[in-house]
Amino acid sequence: MNRNPVSESRFARAALITIALLFLALFILLPLFAVFSEALKEGFDDFAEAVSTPDALAAIRLTLIVAAISVPLNMVFGVAASWAITKFDFRGKGFLITLIDLPFSVSPVVSGLIFVLLFGANGYLGPWLAEHDVRIIFAVPGIVLATVFITFPFVARELIPLMMEQGKEDEEAAISLGASGWQTFWHVTLPNIRWALLYGVLLCNARAMGEFGAVSVVSGHIRGITNTMPLHVEILYNEYDFVGAFAVASLLAGLALVTLVIKTVLEWRFNLHHAGARH
C-alpha cells in the first residue's frame, strides 16, 4: 500500500482538469465574452461613439487620474510598511498588521462613509473645510482618498509574507559590508521582492480602477466631474443605454486584461534575462 499521492489515476486527473476548465469557462470566460459581445452588438461605430461621449471621456480620465495617484502612493506606503514590519522588531507589530488588513475587512460602503463622517458638511472637519473653501468630499480629492484607503493593503499584503520568509540576513550582510541603508534597500531588498511588488501593484491598480462602493458614496455623481468608469457604467445601465454601459464596461475589462498581459510579458522577459544570473 504504497500509493504516491501525486500520481492519481489517469481518470481522476482528467476529471479534475475538465471540472476546472468548465468552471473557468462558465464563470470567467462566458461573462467576459458576454460583456464584449453586448458592447459590440450594434456594431463598432456605436461602441466607439459610446466611449467617446464627453461624459465617458471624463470618466475614463478621472479613473486614470485616480489610479495614477493612488497606485504610486500605495506602492511607497506598502513597501515602507512591510519593510518596517519585517526588518525591525517593535511593540505593537501585530496590531499594525491588523490595521493594514482593515480596509480588506471593512465593507467598501463603510469605507466611503468614514470619509463622509470626516469631511462631510456635518463631519468633524467639514465646517473648517467649508470656511476655507476646500472641497474634499463630492470632489476628486475625496475619490482619491477613498481609493487609497481601499487599495492600501494590496502591496503590503503581498510583500509581508515574502519578506518575513526571506528574513533579514541579506540586509545584515550588506550593512556589515559597509552599505548605507538606502544602498541596502535599492540593491538588496528591492531585487528580492520585485515579483511580489509587481504583483501587488497590479492588483492594487486593478482595484483602484474598478472600485465602486466607496467611490459611489463620496462621489456625488456629478456628470463629467466626479464620475469614475464603474459609476458611469451603472448610470448608463440605469438609463437603458445598454450598449453604452457594456461599451464602457468592456473598456474597463480591457484595461484589466492589458494589466495582465503586461505582467506576463514582464515576468517572461525577466526570467529570460536572469536565468542563470540569479540563484
Place this chain on the structure above:
Amino acid sequence: MNFHKLIAAGLALAMVPALAACSGGNDAEAGTVITNVSYDPTRELYQAINPAFAADWKAKTGETVSFRMSHGGSGKQSRSVIDGLDADVVTLALAYDIDVIAERTKRLPAQWQAALPDNSSPYTSTIVFLVRKGNPKGIRDWADLLKPGIQVVTPNPKTSGGARWNFLAAWAYGKKAGGSDAAAEQYVRQLYAQVPVLDSGARGSTTTFAERGIGDVLIAWENEAFLAVNELGEGKFDIVVPSISVLAEPPVAVVTENAKKHGTEAVVQAYLEYLYTPEAQTAIARNYYRPRNPEVAAQFKDQFPELELVTIDSAFGGWTAAQKRFFDDGGVFDRISARK
C-alpha cells in the same frame, strides 16, 4: 540593474495621464457654472432644458452659463446635499426631501416652497400601471392587482421616493373603495403580499419588470412608464391608467446659501423661473411629465388621460405627516410587511 529602470519607467508612465488631465481641463465648462442636484429620471429632461436656458440667458444678458448635473435616488441626493454636495439648485422627487435639507442645514428657508408658483413644482406626474403587451391578465384598475396569481412590481418605500407615491396611490384607492383607513390598510397589505421583489429604487423596479421579465404589472411614475414603452422596444408594454391615483408634484428650489456663496443667485433664480415658460413646459411634456401651463397642457391632452387625483396635502396632511405615519420605523408599512 534593469529592475530599477523598470520602476522608474513605471512611475513616469503613471504620471502621464495625471499631467494630461491637469493640462486638459474641461472644455464643457465656461462662464457661470450651475450645479443642479436632481433625481433619477430627469436626465433627458434637463438635457433638453439646460442648453435652451443657456441660449436664452446669453441672449438676455450676454453671460455664458454651463451646468453640472448630478442624478440619483431622491432621498440619497438629499442626503448628499446635507453632507455638503455643493448644489445651487435641487430638483427632487418630493417636497419632503427638500424639507429635510432646509431643516438640517438651514441653507434654504423653511418656506422654500412658496418661492415659486404652483408649490414650486413646475410639472406634475402621477402613478400608473405598466403591463405586458395586450394586457394578457386583464388589468384595468387597482382591484385587479389583487387577483390570485398576479405579481406586482414596485420598489421599497423605505428607500425609494417613487415607491412612496405608489404606496400612497394604492392607499387612496383602498380608502375610496372600502371607505375607511382599515379597509385601505387591508388593501395595501394584500397588495404588498403580491410583490415578489422590492427593489431599492424606481429604476431598479423598471429594470426588474422590463429587462428581467418578472411580474405582470409594474406600478410606476407615468414618465417612467412612457420611457419604458418608448425606450425598451415599442410594442412590448402597454400603459394602464387606473381610476384614481395621486398627484405627484416634484419640486424645485434654490439652495440660497450655496448660490450666495457662488454668486449665482440671479442666474439660478432665472433658471428655475424658466422652467415655467412655454418653451420649457413643452420640453417637459415631451419628456412625459404633465405640464402646468394650460396652453401647453391642452396641446398634449391626448398623451395624458384625465383621472381622479388626490393630493398629498389634502389626503394625507402633507409629506411630513405622511412620512411619519406610513414610512418611518414602526409606521404602517412596517406593520403590513411584518405580517406576511
